[in-house]
Amino acid sequence: MESVAINRITNAKVYIDGNILLGQVEEFDLPDVKFKFSDYKALGMTGSAEFFEGLEKLEARLKFNALYKDVWAKAAEPGKVVNLMMHAQQQEFLSSGRAEPKPVVxxxxxxxxxxxxxxxxxQEPIDVExxxxxxxxxxxxDGQSVMEIDILSNIYKVNGTAVTSI
Structure with a gap:
């Protein structure tokens, strides 16, 4: 009989430029990586095809429960690049019981x-996105690089291997 593994992530910590935002971020919507495809058709083809052309722009959203001076000071500078890190533990449930949690970064x-x-x-918390x-x-x-995208350096890697230049 084949064992089924169920993975769950139910909490995370968010850091901005190395400083923890514990208790400050209610939601963190990470970017959706969306691929761009373009149509191709030519004489003699019985139809058309779509081919990978690059990536759509990447966006993230953070929802806060109050105004935090350190975050707003960084956000108020147009174009200032900030570094965010989300760290979570992925729980894996097997038919034999719960396995050791694995880090997700x-x-x-x-x-x-x-x-x-x-x-x-x-009498309601403020809503700030x-x-x-x-x-x-x-x-x-689990400590292994699965995907890395650096738009400005023209890097797109999966499992540490360059997939294509973007």
Missing amino acids: IHVSGAFKNVPLGKFKQ MNMAIYYVHLLL
Whole structure:
């Protein structure tokens, strides 16, 4: 009988330029890596095809529960690149029990696109969302590099191997 592994991540820590944002970030939406494809058709072909052309722009979103001086000071400088790191533990559940948790680390670098001052309602936490243009993403699972994208350096790697120039 084949064993099924169920993986779960239920919490994470977020750091900005090496400083922890513990208890400050409610949500962290990391970039969706979307591939660009272009149509190709030529004489003699019975149809058309799509081929990889590069990546769409990368964006991230952070939701905060209050205004934090250190974060807003970085965000208020247009074009200033900041480094974010998300660190989590991935739990793996097997039919034989729970395995050792494995680290999940995602590094992103980019610039804030907005500086919100919040939406205030009586007796409710404020709702503050910041968006970032992302230039660099690096996903590490259990200490191994799975995907690395550096738009400005023209790097796109999967499992440490260059896939294509972008």
